[in-house]
Amino acid sequence: MSEPERRGPTRTGGPAAPVGAVDAPSWSTVTATESLRLWRRFPLWMTVGLPVGLVLPQGLVAVLSPEGRQGFVWDVWLQVVLMFWGILLPMAAALYAAAAVRQDDQARLLLYSYGFPRSRLLLGEFTAVAAMSLVSAALLTCLLCVLCVLFGQAGELPLVVAAGMLPWLASLATLALCLVVAHAWGFTAATCTGVVGMVFGALLADKPVWWAIPLAWPMRAVVPLAGVEASGVPLPPDAPLRDMTVLPVAVGLSAALTAVLLAVGSRYVNRKEL
Structure with a gap:
């Protein structure tokens, strides 16, 4: 098999790119x-630390609570973990998005100068x-499933x-929103x-207007599953x-808004001035 045809030597004397090569990485x-x-x-640390930090310390809270001392340790443990899971998902989405945009900002400006749609970078992020x-979300779900079996509640798996998973699906719109905000206004805004x-999430997820507030959707998904109000x-x-x-x-609603926000964000980064 013959090697691909190459251009002449580069100015620095290094190997040249194959003929027809373009600076257009796939999605x-x-x-x-x-x-x-x-x-x-x-x-990486947040991915592991958030679920572990939510599940393990709440065991002490559950054991020391009045309900826990009456024998309802598992019920209290599950409800408290899920309540904080729903509340913290928007903050986690913001930190993911802000970190993704802030890191290697100069490299991103260089990539924006290449001849392919910038929106591909946004969608990849x-x-x-x-x-x-x-x-x-999967790690938190696995930890709760292990506890569920240990407490003899396998029927609740x-x-x-x-x-564990549905609030994550409901949080994707928040993630897309925070990513667009980070690209438009920076780390602090996200x-x-x-x-x-x-x-x-803490104040409005169980109110009739929840459907109009995307940031409250993760907690709204938690409310019926955990059997708690947004306040716990x-x-x-x-x-x-x-x-x-x-x-x-x-x-x-989360899936639909995610698609809309990514379309808006793609148009923004494609037209953004360097």
Whole structure:
């Protein structure tokens, strides 16, 4: 097999690129590159630290709580972990997005000067950080599943899996929003968006207007699954907030808004002046 035809020597005397080579990495290549870059830095520690830091310390809270001393350790443990999971997901999304945009900013400006759509970089970043947040959600779900079995509640495994993963799906719109905000206004604006998301989740996720507040969707998905109000107060068995029909609504709204935000963000970075 013959080697590809090459151009003449470069100015520096190094090997020349093959004829026809273009500076247009594929979406999968961009995603893989972003993933490798992020896995070596702060997002890696957050991916592992967030679920572990949520699940393990809450065991002490559950044991010392009045309900825990009455024999409901597992119920309290699960509810407290899921409550904080729903509240913290917007902040985690903001930190993922802000870290992805802030790191190697000069390298990104160089890549923007090449002859391929800049939106490919945005979509690659989103896929990479979404995958990292998925790993975090999966780790939290696995830890809760282990505890579920140890407490002899194996029948609740489907509920535990849904409670760990569905709020993550509902948080993808927040992740896309924070990524676009980080590209447009920087690290601080994205972080502030995450803080606002935590407040909205804690205050408005169980209110009738939840559907109009994307930052509250992760916590809204937690409410019926964990059986708690957004403030952490347990729900009565017949409470309307236990209605599971909000789950496909929250996930569907998140998927739709994610697509819209990525389209808007793609147009923005394609037209952004260097």
